[in-house]
Amino acid sequence: MKKTNDSFTLEFAKDSGFDRTEIYFYSGTPDLMGVYFSEDTKQNRLFVTDNTIAALECNRDFVRHFNVDLGDISDIKINESKVYRNGGDTLCIIGSGEKYKTIESVLEMVKAALDSNFNRNCLFIAIGGGVITDMTAFAASMFKRGVDVEFVSTTMLADVDAAVGGKTGCDFGNYKNMIGAFYPAKKLHVFSDFVKSLSQKEYISGLAEAIKTAFLFDKEMLELFKNERDKVLARDSEILNRLISGCTKAKAKIVHEDLKEKGSRAFLNLGHTFGHALEAVSGLGEITHGEGVAWGMARAFEYGRKNGLCSDEYAQNGINILASYGYNVGKANVPAEKILDAMRKDKKNMSSVIKLIVQDGPQSTKIIEATDEKILEVLR
């Protein structure tokens, strides 16, 4: 395990009620034992992960420490978990993926800590993608009215987005992230090599958020996406480190300025109003979040071009970059009116008028009020 030099601290605004997140970047094989078992601790700890991550070769020593039989965790039912104990440490494993992001899974975590007789000084540690980090932090926010939480992020999406910024929660019924709280992690450990074992589908999904960050804030990174496509797709180590640390820092900067999304944090929703609507209309899980966001960014560029907000050239350049990574940038396979209707229902849309994030040039972003007719023009 090699800690890189660019660890940093995300300080939250004074009036936010939160203190800070210490963020550490590592290159080389992920080493959970090195991070959490190289020194003795008296603190009780609840580790939470999913059964795919627990089965990764690089985590073998970690699960062995808890005597986990991998056969035992191959098929964990929804709303259930497997719990293991060793000394003051407890490991709670749930199934993998969005369908496990339920309030019952969150309560399984709380129950594991209660059954271990943990008090308010314990620590919750999420090892996983956005599903695990969102739920573990939410469980930590509730357990005995709030205990500390730390993250080890293991997906591209969690590294560049979900693990930074304090939004936590779970789904409810068919509604995504309907229950939750703001509750940032005290520490975030980022091993960029975790990304190498992700399926191509999950990698490409997370990459869309990284491309979004480049459009919003980072000209150099955008050039890299344009000129180093093959290396990006091959998950070249140096490129991964650059992308992940660049995106994590950019998100941290925005969160520092605007934790509760009263202003500039809304820029992070570039592509999301269109994208969430397509995800909802296609059926949850039919397209990945990243595919939705990439398609949504292409729609936002079209909107900008058609309404004279940005140049033809700027819009086309953005669309070309997205298309070069294989995202659908054209018309969706579902009726435009249904997408428009879903956009109106987006939980981030507070008024009757749909607000869109658009760009008028490189790294220049604004929020506009869009009319139904103009939205339909870019959907048809």
Ligand SMILES: NC(=O)c1ccc[n+]([C@@H]2O[C@H](COP(=O)([O-])OP(=O)(O)OC[C@H]3O[C@@H](n4cnc5c(N)ncnc54)[C@H](O)[C@@H]3O)[C@@H](O)[C@H]2O)c1
């Ligand atoms: N809190 C936020 O600000 C925020 C922001 C964006 C997204 N999110 C949430 O994040 C979730 C999506 O996150 P995600 O894409 O990380 O999903 P995820 O946590 O479900 O992980 C995706 C899949 O990859 C597997 N996986 C994880 N790490 C792996 C690894 N290193 N190697 C191989 N497989 C691995 C998981 O088991 C899972 O099957 C959504 O629920 C979304 O709402 C939250």
